[in-house]
Amino acid sequence: MSARLTDAERLEALAGLDAWTLLAGREAIRRTYAFADFNAAFGFMTRVALLAEKMDHHPEWFNVYRTVEVTLTTHDAGGLTLRDIDLARAMDRIAGQT
């Protein structure tokens, strides 16, 4: 299990994740992706699902047609960990290839 990031570690880790925002009421990060259509959006979700299962770290996500809103946090740790940062980076990479 990853350890919860300190404030300094969190700031450093979030550098380069410009499209993600820290939630106000909860220690979690969020990004909304918009794709061309449902096919592309669900294709993205499928690729992420396979990866998330392999990492044993799963997103909270909401999909309506071509948009996917993702929230990442580490429930076990009660906040953000490096696993969230790693998954966020991987999702950005996959979204860029879709």
Add this chain to the structure above:
Amino acid sequence: MSARLTDAERLEALAGLDAWTLLAGREAIRRTYAFADFNAAFGFMTRVALLAEKMDHHPEWFNVYRTVEVTLTTHDAGGLTLRDIDLARAMDRIAGQT
């Protein structure tokens, strides 16, 4: 395009969809499915996604680990139509087989 259901039609159509609830603030129906794990939940979503794409009628849905919360409405019609009822029935059928 399906026509928006009348109140009487809606009542009749919702018979047999016992696990679904009508939202209070919005003409839409909602059901939360719980599966054994993420594999089963996303397997369900994948089967539904293929069907939704074929029907050209897509759910709003939120997934976190083993649960999937689904909201159905027909945006074009500004409310519930038979397409929502058909998709709800199909999702129940698929969930039962997962």
